[in-house]
Each structure stands twice: as C-alpha cells, then as structure tokens.
Amino acid sequence: xxxxxxxxxxxxxxxxxxxxxxxxxxxxxxxxxxxxxxxxxxxxxxxxxxxxxxxxxxxxxxxxxxxxxxxxxxxxxxxxxxxxxxxxxxxxxxxxxxxxxxxxxxxxxxxxxxxxxxxxxxxxxxxxxxxxxxxxxxxxxxxxxxxxxxxxxxxxxxxxxxxxxxxxxxxxxxxxxxxxxxxxxxxxxxxxxxxxxxxxxxxxxxxxxxxxxxxxxxxxxxxxxxxxxxxxxxxxxxxxxxxxxxxxxxxxxxxxxxxxxxxxxxxxxxxxxxxxxxxxxxxxxxxxxxxxxxxxxxxxxxxxxxxxxxxxxxxxxxxxxxxxxxxxxxxxxxxxxxxxxxxxxxxxxxxxxxxxxxxxxxxxxxxxxxxxxxxxxxxxxxxxxxxxxxxxxxxxxxxxxxxxxxxx
Amino acid sequence: xxxxxxxxxxxxxxxxxxxxxxxxxxxxxxxxxxxxxxxxxxxxxxxxxxxxxxxxxxxxxxxxxxxxxxxxxxxxxxxxxxxxxxxxxxxxxxxxxxxxxxxxxxxxxxxxxxxxxxxxxxxxxxxxxxxxxxxxxxxxxxxxxxxxxxxxxxxxxxxxxxxxxxxxxxxxxxxxxxxxxxxxxxxxxxxxxxxxxxxxxxxxxxxxxxxxxxxxxxxxxxxxxxxxxxxxxxxxxxxxxxxxxxxxxxxxxxxxxxx
Numbered sequence: 001x002x003x004x005x006x007x008x009x010x011x012x013x014x015x016x017x018x019x020x021x022x023x024x025x026x027x028x029x030x031x032x033x034x035x036x037x038x039x040x041x042x043x044x045x046x047x048x049x050x051x052x053x054x055x056x057x058x059x060x061x062x063x064x065x066x067x068x069x070x071x072x073x074x075x076x077x078x079x080x081x082x083x084x085x086x087x088x089x090x091x092x093x094x095x096x097x098x099x100x101x102x103x104x105x106x107x108x109x110x111x112x113x114x115x116x117x118x119x120x121x122x123x124x125x126x127x128x129x130x131x132x133x134x135x136x137x138x139x140x141x142x143x144x145x146x147x148x149x150x151x152x153x154x155x156x157x158x159x160x161x162x163x164x165x166x167x168x169x170x171x172x173x174x175x176x177x178x179x180x181x182x183x184x185x186x187x188x189x190x191x192x193x194x195x196x197x198x199x200x201x202x203x204x205x206x207x208x209x210x211x212x213x214x215x216x217x218x219x220x221x222x223x224x225x226x227x228x229x230x231x232x233x234x235x236x237x238x239x240x241x242x243x244x245x246x247x248x249x250x251x252x253x254x255x256x257x258x259x260x261x262x263x264x265x266x267x268x269x270x271x272x273x274x275x276x277x278x279x280x281x282x283x284x285x286x287x288x289x290x291x292x293x294x295x296x297x298x299x300x301x302x303x304x305x306x307x308x309x310x311x312x313x314x315x316x317x318x319x320x321x322x323x324x325x326x327x328x329x330x331x332x333x334x335x336x337x338x339x340x341x342x343x344x345x346x347x348x349x350x351x352x353x354x355x356x357x358x359x360x361x362x363x364x365x366x367x368x369x370x371x372x373x374x375x376x377x378x379x380x381x382x383x384x385x386x387x388x389x390x391x392x393x394x395x396x397x398x399x400x401x402x403x404x405x406x407x408x
Numbered sequence: 409x410x411x412x413x414x415x416x417x418x419x420x421x422x423x424x425x426x427x428x429x430x431x432x433x434x435x436x437x438x439x440x441x442x443x444x445x446x447x448x449x450x451x452x453x454x455x456x457x458x459x460x461x462x463x464x465x466x467x468x469x470x471x472x473x474x475x476x477x478x479x480x481x482x483x484x485x486x487x488x489x490x491x492x493x494x495x496x497x498x499x500x501x502x503x504x505x506x507x508x509x510x511x512x513x514x515x516x517x518x519x520x521x522x523x524x525x526x527x528x529x530x531x532x533x534x535x536x537x538x539x540x541x542x543x544x545x546x547x548x549x550x551x552x553x554x555x556x557x558x559x560x561x562x563x564x565x566x567x568x569x570x571x572x573x574x575x576x577x578x579x580x581x582x583x584x585x586x587x588x589x590x591x592x593x594x595x596x597x598x599x600x601x602x603x604x605x606x607x608x609x610x611x612x613x614x615x616x617x618x619x620x621x622x623x624x625x626x627x628x629x630x631x632x633x634x635x636x637x638x639x640x641x642x643x644x645x646x647x648x649x650x651x652x653x654x655x656x657x658x659x660x661x662x663x664x665x666x667x
Contacts, residue, residue: 042487042490111502111503114475114503114524115475115480115503116477116480116481116560116561117480117484119484119487119488122481122484122485122488122560123488125560125563126485126488130567133564133567133568136561136564136568137568140526140610140611140612143524143525143526145525146525146526146527146605149605155604155605157535157603158525158605159523159525159532159536160523160524160525161521161522161523162475162503162504162522162523162524163503163504163507163520163521163522164502164503164504170519170521174521174536177536177539177540177543177545178539180543181539181542181543183539197487198480198483198484198487198498198501201483201486201487201493201498202483202493202495202498202499202501202502203498204493205492205493205494205495205498206495206498206499255545256519256545257467257518257519257520257521257545258464258517258518258519259467259507259508259511259516259517259518259519259520260511260517261463261511261512261515261516261517262512263512264499264500264505264508264509264512265495265499272517273517276464276517276518280464280545393504394499394502394504394505394508395502395504395505395507395508395511395520396508396511396512396520397504397507397508397520397521399519
C-alpha cells in the first residue's frame with residue numbers, strides 16, 4: 001500500500017491559534033491555562049482549564065456558512081474544527097474549489113460535539129414549558145463530520161468517531177484506511193472538542209481533575225486539566241500528493257487500535273490494550289520499536305494513566321537509554337476528542353524538526369514509572385524521523401499512529 | 409479478504425430480559441448498554457466470551473444516531489440542579505460506554521469504535537467493519553446500531569413534526585462479520601457497502617425505503633433500516649443487492665453467495 005502523505009496540518013488550542021503558535025509555545029514551555037471560577041466546575045473554584053481565548057469563524061468559510069443558514073448557529077466545537085481545517089487545507093495549498101473536484105473523506109473525533117447540552121432548553125422543558133425549538137434544530141445539524149462536509153461542499157465517506165479521548169487518533173486511522181482502500185482521494189481527519197460543564201463535572205466526579213497545573217509523568221501528579229481545541233491533518237496518497245506537486249509534511253505509516261477489555265474508566269494496569277495497539281501500528285508500518293525516535297504519549301497527568309502507559313512501553317521493550325517519551329498536555333490540557341488530532345500534528349512537527357522539548361509541568365519525573373520520560377526544560381535530538389502518537393480512552397480504548405516526519 | 413455475515417440479531421426494548429450470566433455485568437448499566445450487550449449476546453449465540461483464539465483480532469463497530477441520550481440528560485439534570493455528578497452516570501453518558509461493556513463482557517480486544525451519525529449509522533458501522541476485516545486490522549467483528557432516544561427528543565418531535573406519529577421504538581441490531589477464510593458456519597459475503605450522502609432531509613422525519621429483489625418496504629424510525637435488513641436476512645438467508653433510500657442518504661449493500 002502507498003504511504004499516506006500529510007500535506008497540511010492545522011491546530012488550535014489554548015497554547016496558540018495555529019500550528020506555529022502552538023509549536024513555539026511548547027518550545028518556550030508556556031502554560032496558558034486559567035482558573036475557572038465556578039462556571040465549569042460547580043463545586044470547586046479556581047480549577048485550571050486550557051481555554052482558547054479568541055475564536056472566530058475563518059473568513060474562507062463565512063460565505064458557505066451564510067448560504068447554509070438553515071443549519072443555524074455553529075457550535076464552538078464546529079468553529080474550532082473549521083479553524084484547524086482552514087489552516088490545514090491552506091498549508092496543503094488547496095482551495096475549497098479544488099476540494100470540490102475530489103472525493104474528500106471527513107473523519108473527525110469528538111466527545112461533547114455530539115451531545116445535546118443546551119441547559120436553558122433543558123430547564124424550560126423540565127418545567128413543562130414549550131422552549132423555542134432552535135437548540136434542537138442546531139443539535140440535529142451539529143454532527144461534526146456532516147457539518148464540515150456541508151460547509152466545504154464536498155462528497156465522500158464521513159465518520160464521527162466518539163471513542164472518548166482516543167477519538168482523534170482513531171479518526172486519523174479510519175481516514176488512512178479509506179485512502180488505502182481508495183474510498184476517497186483526500187481526507188481531512190483529526191479531532192475537536194470544546195470545554196463543557198458536563199465533561200468538567202464528570203471528570204471531577206471521577207476525581208481525575210487536578211486543582212493545579214497538571215504535571216504529566218510527575219512524581220506528585222494528581223490529575224489532569226481539561227482543555228479545548230482542534231487538530232487536523234490533510235491526508236493524501238503519496239503518489240497523488242507528489243503528482244500534484246504538493247509539499248509533503250510527513251506520513252501516516254501505521255495505525256493500530258485495541259481494547260483493554262478491563263474497566264469502564266481506568267486503563268489496564270499494564271496497558272494491555274496499548275501494547276496491542278502499538279504493536280499493530282508498528283506491524284502495519286513494517287517497523288519495530290527500535291525504529292522509533294519519539295513517543296508522544298497520552299500523558300494526562302492522572303496517576304493511573306501515566307503508570308499504565310509507561311508500563312506498556314516498558315513491556316514492549318523500551319529501555320532506559322532509548323526513545324524520548326513526552327506528553328504535550330502540560331501545554332494544551334486534555335482536549336478529549338481533539339487530543340489525538342493535536343498530538344498527531346505536534347508529533348509530526350517534532351519529527352520534522354529533529355528535536356523535541358520535554359514534558360511541560362513535569363519537573364520531577366515519577367521514579368516509579370517503568371521507563372524514563374523527558375522532563376520539563378530538557379530537549380532531545382531525535383535519532384530518526386519515525387515516531388508514535390498514542391491515545392487511551394474511557395471504555396478501555398487504545399490507539400496508536402506511527403508517523404514519519406517530513407522536512408529538509 | 410471479504411467478510412461473511414455469519415449471524416444477525418435484532419432486539420427491541422421490550423425484550424430486555426437479562427439472562428443470569430449477564431446480570432452481574434449489567435447491574436448498573438442503562439438501557440443503551442443493555443440493548444447493545446443483549447444484541448451481541450444473541451449474535452454470539454448466548455456466549456459471554458468469544459470462542460475464538462486471538463481476541464486481539466476481534467473487535468466491534470457501534471453506530472448510533474443519538475447515543476445514550478437519556479443518560480446524558482440524567483447527568484445534565486444533576487448539573488442544572490446543582491447536585492454532585494454521579495461518576496457512574498457520567499461514565500455511562502460517554503458515547504463509547506457501551507463499547508467498553510461489550511469488550512469487557514465478551515473479551516473483544518481488537519479495534520472497538522463508536523460512530524455517531526444521524527444518517528444510517530448502522531451502514532456506516534458496517535462499512536467500517538468490512539474495511540477493518542479487508543484491511544487485516546480485524547479477523548472478526550460485531551457491527552451494531554443501538555438507539556434509546558429520550559423523552560425530550562420524543563417531545564420535540566411531536567412539536568416540530570406533528571405529522572410524525574408515535575414514539576420511535578428503542579432497540580439494537582448486531583451482525584457478526586467474519587473473515588471469509590475463518591468462517592465455519594457460512595453466510596452471505598458482504599461484497600460492498602456504498603454510502604452516498606445527500607443533503608436537506610430532516611432527521612426528525614426518519615422515513616425511507618428499502619428495495620430488495622424487486623420488493624420495496626418503507627420504514628419510519630432511525631433503527632428501522634438496520635432492523636429490516638436483519639429481519640429479512642434472518643428469514644431468507646438471502647444474498648443480493650439492497651438499496652436504502654432516505655432524504656439524507658442512499659446506501660447500496662451487496663451481499664453475495666459464498667464461492
């Protein structure tokens with residue numbers, strides 16, 4: 001099968017409004033979270049969240065959105081997605097008109113983007129009133145992939161993956177399969193999620209949220225910070241990207257997914273499913289772990305996740321002296337369905353640049369972890385261009401992408 | 409390598425009757441999870457663990473239009489009421505909670521995804537399931553659609569589309585797909601699933617038509633296409649071409665007799 005080329009990347013999160021800004025923020029070690037005062041977390045004040053400070057519909061989609069006014073107002077998750085899509089197709093030197101001449105697959109991961117969570121409507125309905133039906137119409141027109149397909153005016157396969165925190169990684173994996181099997185000429189894939197009270201309250205109820213800035217892999221880590229954002233890749237078959245003279249920014253070489261079959265919310269202690277997912281992704285890419293120069297871990301900052309993830313990598317054979325392991329969630333927060341998309345973009349940037357910055361927030365790594373991680377303030381030169389971006393999820397989901405960086 | 413449709417089950421909400429071997433697993437589960445598990449239990453012929461070697465190559469694709477909507481509202485209820493959120497309710501409101509239960513109960517350790525789309529989600533899941541087998545990602549997989557809707561949605565339908573009579577029936581459908589060379593029981597070969605989305609339909613008016621072997625059958629709720637396909641497949645063990653037409657999508661499914 002042809003390798004799948006990445007011809008454009010787009011990214012938005014609290015760390016920056018585009019890919020370059022996010023990359024610079026991570027290299028500078030910036031932590032742009034803010035304390036939420038009682039809006040998202042009902043019972044706790046001053047819980048840090050990573051919110052996108054400024055968000056506006058990209059100009060290139062304004063006309064299309066206006067023409068499709070019947071769909072109503074766009075929710076924040078869709079605007080985050082469109083922001084990253086605009087950047088990704090721009091980076092690929094593609095116009096919307098060009099996209100309309102192709103079979104374009106849209107594979108997007110999300111968690112809250114699919115739920116009806118209009119509190120005003122719900123409260124009125126509970127009281128037996130007849131609320132304005134606008135929120136219902138908006139909900140019915142808010143399927144992420146369908147809406148993006150509609151606004152772009154393209155045809156092709158589409159999927160919204162709602163596999164919790166692994167959704168973005170799985171969406172990229174599905175898009176790779178579509179391209180491998182010629183279901184589309186080009187795919188727009190990744191993930192997006194906005195901050196929501198339901199997610200904040202829910203994670204809080206599970207005691208997974210830290211009251212401080214998160215410290216993935218840190219000795220005193222006590223939970224995650226939630227965030228929002230979107231990360232999108234523009235994917236094409238390598239041969240077609242080359243024929244179209246599009247610059248190739250990297251490649252998606254392998255995808256694997258597996259379930260722990262263990263617990264509703266906690267990972268298997270030895271990362272059983274993650275081991276399987278990584279092994280599958282490596283096999284699909286025709287590589288072994290020794291070929292990997294970087295692992296961008298899920299690294300949420302919860303004790304259980306970071307322990308399971310490093311245990312899985314150790315069981316797969318990763319040793320003391322080898323591959324740098326980092327998490328970027330100290331800069332982005334845990335963006336749920338967006339995380340896999342954002343982290344795929346950041347993995348490709350690191351692989352392309354040949355270096356990676358340490359895990360923001362992790363000043364003292366947990367000595368109990370099964371493999372060492374790159375901590376805050378450190379930087380590593382990468383020994384090659386192949387890396388892994390991996391995600392874990394509620395419901396026992398695990399998924400992994402083997403990515404190859406482009407660049408000079 | 410193509411996929412064989414080995415078994416297919418359809419269960420309605422009224423048929424939720426948990427057998428003893430599932431009771432302890434589903435003690436705290438909502439109806440969305442129960443329906444998914446019961447449909448899979450049927451497709452696996454009453455087994456609570458898959459009988460095949462290599463569980464890492466057995467997975468599932470679950471499609472849904474609305475997900476566990478009532479459980480989402482139960483969480484929202486606690487939030488707008490200023491109450492503490494129940495961790496169990498919250499974890500069950502996550503769209504892939506049912507997939508987590510299915511994998512745990514049946515020891516499915518391969519790729520297991522939830523796909524959410526208002527337009528024919530079973531067909532989307534079926535397409536991905538077939539692709540997962542053809543690509544070598546999986547050897548066997550369950551393909552499901554589960555729908556439970558909610559009182560709020562039913563009420564909104566009555567007000568927005570008064571011509572649409574009745575409440576949508578809740579239920580679940582599950583098909584077992586097996587790689588051609590591994591299948592021992594036989595069944596039609598899933599030759600192709602082609603989905604062409606169209607625009608402009610209202611998802612509150614979920615009517616459509618199934619054409620098969622010169623017959624045309626109309627349907628009127630989101631689970632109906634998958635349920636119809638399942639019921640016909642089970643009654644006739646039929647191959648052939650099937651076409652589903654709705655205002656928002658057209659799907660062609662080709663089932664062929666095995667060689």
